[in-house]
Amino acid sequence: MSLLHFFGQTLRIATPYLFAAAGGALAERAGVVSLTLEGFMLGGAFGAAIGAWLGGGAWFGILGGLAVGLLLGGLHALGSIRFGADQIVSGVAINLLVVGATRFALQLAFDSSSNSPRIAGFDGFANPLIWAALLLTPLLAVLLNRTRLGLRIRAVGEHPQAAATLGVPVARVQAVAVVISGGLAALGGAYLTLDQHQFTDSMTAGRGFIALAAVIFGRWQPLRAAVACLLFAAAETLQIQLQATQWIAAQFVVMIPYVLTIVAVAGAVTRAKPPAALGRPLAS
Amino acid sequence: MISVRWLHWADLVLPPLVALAVALVAGDLLILSYGQAPGSVWRLLLEGTWGNSYGIGQVLYKATTLTCTGLAVALPMRAGLFNIGAESQLAAGAFATALVASLLPTATPLLLAAPLCIAGAMVGGGLVGAVPGVLRARYGAHEVIVTIMLNFVVLALLNWLVSTYWHVPETLHTPTITSGQMPRLSQLFPQFHGSAANWSWLPVALTAGLVQWALQRSQAGFALRAVGFQPLAAENAGILVGRVWRQALTWGGALAGLGGINFVLGYKGYYEDGLAGGAGFLGIAVALVGRNHPLGVVAAALLFATLSQGGLAIHALVPKQMVEVLQAVVILAMAMAVPEVRRLLRTALTPRRRAP
Numbered sequence: 196m197s198l199l200h201f202f203g204q205t206l207r208i209a210t211p212y213l214f215a216a217a218g219g220a221l222a223e224r225a226g227v228v229s230l231t232l233e234g235f236m237l238g239g240a241f242g243a244a245i246g247a248w249l250g251g252g253a254w255f256g257i258l259g260g261l262a263v264g265l266l267l268g269g270l271h272a273l274g275s276i277r278f279g280a281d282q283i284v285s286g287v288a289i290n291l292l293v294v295g296a297t298r299f300a301l302q303l304a305f306d307s308s309s310n311s312p313r314i315a316g317f318d319g320f321a322n323p324l325i326w327a328a329l330l331l332t333p334l335l336a337v338l339l340n341r342t343r344l345g346l347r348i349r350a351v352g353e354h355p356q357a358a359a360t361l362g363v364p365v366a367r368v369q370a371v372a373v374v375i376s377g378g379l380a381a382l383g384g385a386y387l388t389l390d391q392h393q394f395t396d397s398m399t400a401g402r403g404f405i406a407l408a409a410v411i412f413g414r415w416q417p418l419r420a421a422v423a424c425l426l427f428a429a430a431e432t433l434q435i436q437l438q439a440t441q442w443i444a445a446q447f448v449v450m451i452p453y454v455l456t457i458v459a460v461a462g463a464v465t466r467a468k469p470p471a472a473l474g475r476p477l478a479s
Numbered sequence: 480m481i482s483v484r485w486l487h488w489a490d491l492v493l494p495p496l497v498a499l500a501v502a503l504v505a506g507d508l509l510i511l512s513y514g515q516a517p518g519s520v521w522r523l524l525l526e527g528t529w530g531n532s533y534g535i536g537q538v539l540y541k542a543t544t545l546t547c548t549g550l551a552v553a554l555p556m557r558a559g560l561f562n563i564g565a566e567s568q569l570a571a572g573a574f575a576t577a578l579v580a581s582l583l584p585t586a587t588p589l590l591l592a593a594p595l596c597i598a599g600a601m602v603g604g605g606l607v608g609a610v611p612g613v614l615r616a617r618y619g620a621h622e623v624i625v626t627i628m629l630n631f632v633v634l635a636l637l638n639w640l641v642s643t644y645w646h647v648p649e650t651l652h653t654p655t656i657t658s659g660q661m662p663r664l665s666q667l668f669p670q671f672h673g674s675a676a677n678w679s680w681l682p683v684a685l686t687a688g689l690v691q692w693a694l695q696r697s698q699a700g701f702a703l704r705a706v707g708f709q710p711l712a713a714e715n716a717g718i719l720v721g722r723v724w725r726q727a728l729t730w731g732g733a734l735a736g737l738g739g740i741n742f743v744l745g746y747k748g749y750y751e752d753g754l755a756g757g758a759g760f761l762g763i764a765v766a767l768v769g770r771n772h773p774l775g776v777v778a779a780a781l782l783f784a785t786l787s788q789g790g791l792a793i794h795a796l797v798p799k800q801m802v803e804v805l806q807a808v809v810i811l812a813m814a815m816a817v818p819e820v821r822r823l824l825r826t827a828l829t830p831r832r833r834a835p
Contacts, residue, residue, distance in 0.1 A: 228623075230623075274815050278814075278819055280811075281814055283561055284763065284813075287760060287763050287810065288807050288811040290760075291757075291807035294807075295800050295801075295802075296807075298800035299509065299803075302798040302800065308798075401631065446635040446639035450631065450632045450636070457620070457625055457629065460621060460625060461620040461625070462618050462620070469621070
């Protein structure tokens with residue numbers, strides 16, 4: 196196994212994580228819980244299949260995935276910000292909704308209970324989303340730490356009352372963050388569909404939760420979260436490469452991100468501290 | 480003048496009704512999108528569930544598991560904790576009960592085997608529930624994150640245990656147990672023949688009643704609710720908040736684990752990888768619609784079980800996945816309706832004042 200091959204495979208596995216973790220970091224820094232990443236990704240994956248199928252090209256797939264992600268982000272914003280629904284409950288509901296809705300739509304659109312027909316996609320590193328994911332992380336870090344909007348987002352996530360007093364439109368900032376986070380995570384899902392030239396039922400298989408783990412393990416900072424994504428992806432790559440040797444059971448490699456995250460929130464080394472107002476909307 | 484008691488009931492009962500109405504409308508749209516008549520699909524759904532004894536048996540079977548996972552979410556919620564770990568707690572309970580049953584000598588009398596197996600299920604689930612409880616109480620780790628992550632860890636661990644050490648070749652399930660089987664309902668009532676309904680519902684129903692009693696009448700239940708209302712006040716009143724957190728999540732896990740008996744002792748007779756099948760996550764919905772009251776949880780479990788089973792009944796006309804969408808719509812609508820109804824009730828009752 197060449198080193199280059201190893202890095203290449205790690206990057207390809209990390210791409211959907213990078214997108215979803217960027218979305219997760221954005222929404223959570225604005226104080227909105229991101230249990231929805233899994234649903235956003237799966238929705239994006241399906242949107243990509245529909246887009247590429249109807250439009251007849253892989254770029255339409257990216258658009259389709261993005262559109263579904265923005266819509267789902269809007270739904271989460273409507274529920275948890277406009278109606279003040281519990282963000283965790285809304286997140287769980289959206290995840291379940293997307294699983295059911297994509298299955299229903301698979302039947303409706305393709306008359307299949309398991310997968311879409313073969314669609315246009317990108318092969319390997321010709322996939323622009325890989326390079327977009329690499330660019331995205333520094334962009335998000337700059338946005339959060341160096342711009343006015345970023346400052347507002349952080350203020351809203353740390354102390355919404357104070358932000359509101361200073362004239363920041365708290366609900367609007369949060370809604371924008373959540374909608375964008377939906378679009379970003381959905382691009383991660385779209386990557387999967389376009390990479391495999393097909394949508395299959397529940398194809399995201401928990402990747403949204405790995406991305407959430409990366410956000411938490413990266414202490415809600417985009418760069419650290421991206422490093423965590425690469426780390427988790429490298430572990431997966433190793434596991435795939437070492438599968439033949441039976442050196443370690445695959446199940447234990449699967450556990451790595453989750454165990455590390457539990458250790459991180461329990462503060463074994465230093466506590467990972469979430470944004471102060473995470474999950475608590477501004478009382479109206 | 481509207482009494483406070485009436486208001487309390489309105490606040491409790493209106494949101495589920497709103498959520499059901501929204502789900503009905505969403506269902507109509509989905510049915511129409513598939514080119515069918517809503518009326519006939521809904522009729523089919525009811526006929527396939529409550530219209531014959533097989534359907535009733537299936538609903539009862541599914542509601543039994545959902546009651547357990549619903550209680551597993553509802554109980555910690557009354558202490559202000561969100562348990563998203565019912566999925567893995569249920570699996571761990573099922574695994575533990577299969578382990579206990581297989582260790583017992585063949586044909587141990589049921590009156591001896593059943594309590595042991597039930598205890599095993601609760602210990603298995605309780606162990607998984609204790610982890611977030613301890614981490615929350617001692618290190619302040621958020622239970623939502625811990626329970627989500629723990630789901631994946633525990634399910635992977637169980638998968639590893641079963642696939643490496645304890646399975647029937649060519650399958651992902653354990654050998655069939657030879658003691659502790661819960662008899663099927665059809666042994667006493669032949670009309671339930673063919674359905675998975677079994678006597679597990681009895682210990683589960685008793686447990687639901689017990690939880691209701693414990694919450695409302697026992698000292699521990701009072702402490703738990705006090706912590707849920709206002710942890711700081713509870714702490715000042717001398718309640719050990721950390722201990723309540725630990726106990727609430729541990730018992731929550733034990734309740735989810737109890738659900739494992741329904742599948743293992745009552746239906747299949749073995750532990751099987753993936754048996755939870757989303758029942759843990761639906762427990763969140765059940766607790767939500769049941770307003771975190773044990774008796775409400777039972778009612779909500781029956782509702783969601785009806786939807787699950789109804790999906791199979793309507794499959795001839797509309798894809799059964801429709802009910803998965805509807806279940807999610809109920810949760811989403813419910814989550815939005817709870818604060819909205821409260822807000823509307825408050826505005827409707829506040830005496831109108833002129834602007835100064």
